[in-house]
Amino acid sequence: MAELAIIGGTGLTTLKNLEIRKREVMRTPYGEPSGPLVHGRLCDKDVVFLPRHGHGHTIPPHMVNFRANIWALKETGVDRVIAVAAVGGIEPGLKPPMLAIPDQIIDYTWSRKHTYFESNLSQVTHIDFTHPYSESLRRLLIDAAEKLGIAFVDHGTYGATQGPRLETAAEIDRLERDGCTMVGMTGMPEAALARELALDYACCAVVANRAAGRGEDDGEISLEAIDANLSQGMETVRHLLETAIPALDSLTNDCNSL
Numbered sequence: 001m002a003e004l005a006i007i008g009g010t011g012l013t014t015l016k017n018l019e020i021r022k023r024e025v026m027r028t029p030y031g032e033p034s035g036p037l038v039h040g041r042l043c044d045k046d047v048v049f050l051p052r053h054g055h056g057h058t059i060p061p062h063m064v065n066f067r068a069n070i071w072a073l074k075e076t077g078v079d080r081v082i083a084v085a086a087v088g089g090i091e092p093g094l095k096p097p098m099l100a101i102p103d104q105i106i107d108y109t110w111s112r113k114h115t116y117f118e119s120n121l122s123q124v125t126h127i128d129f130t131h132p133y134s135e136s137l138r139r140l141l142i143d144a145a146e147k148l149g150i151a152f153v154d155h156g157t158y159g160a161t162q163g164p165r166l167e168t169a170a171e172i173d174r175l176e177r178d179g180c181t182m183v184g185m186t187g188m189p190e191a192a193l194a195r196e197l198a199l200d201y202a203c204c205a206v207v208a209n210r211a212a213g214r215g216e217d218d219g220e221i222s223l224e225a226i227d228a229n230l231s232q233g234m235e236t237v238r239h240l241l242e243t244a245i246p247a248l249d250s251l252t253n254d255c256n257s258l
């Protein structure tokens with residue numbers, strides 16, 4: 001059974017050093033995941049990889065079948081998920097291609113299938129989501145980042161927007177007033193669905209750009225620059241994962257104690 005699932009975001013559709021053992025096509029009660037689960041060995045551990053936007057990067061953020069993805073990972077037997085996601089930096093210190101390990105979320109998405117608890121319920125079900133990310137998985141990532149000496153931020157509030165368009169400058173002003181320090185399109189409902197299935201879940205955010213209105217050039221966002229920043233940032237993510245994974249043995253699960 002795999003010890004860890006990694007969900008790859010934009011710019012991370014493969015894990016270079018993953019020794020692939022098999023590809024598993026999964027069907028779930030919620031439809032098909034973004035693609036076959038890729039099982040393999042990374043740093044002597046069994047790992048399962050799923051690119052959120054599909055293996056050919058064709059599924060836009062608002063069309064990702066988050067329920068099927070998280071269900072498939074649970075079904076395959078993992079209890080921990082590290083989700084890699086591109087973000088725009090709102091807080092002044094968050095510049096590309098830095099990494100950030102957020103500790104909070106504000107959800108601005110709409111009309112996404114965001115829960116497993118909607119029908120055939122014996123009673124209405126709620127989950128605690130005060131701390132949306134697993135603290136032990138966050139710590140694993142933070143320790144690895146410190147060990148590598150890379151530029152990163154160990155906290156932050158992830159504002160999840162609907163996409164696929166980027167935000168207006170006024171929307172980013174609003175997110176900043178709300179307390180968001182970074183903005184991305186895929187952090188929700190993924191994190192909440194993972195909690196509903198009692199999976200430990202943490203996000204490794206890669207700053208692809210300064211958020212709208214926050215950068216140079218009148219604050220407009222260059223899509224070419226995003227691509228360049230992401231390929232640099234994702235290389236750092238690969239190193240981070242390969243530093244973090246060997247330390248998995250020493251980890252306790254947060255969700256198992258819920």
Ligand code: HPA
Nearest residue numbers: 086087088183184185208
């Ligand atoms: N906004 C939303 N999502 C993003 C951004 C952004 O600026 N950059 C990368 N993903």
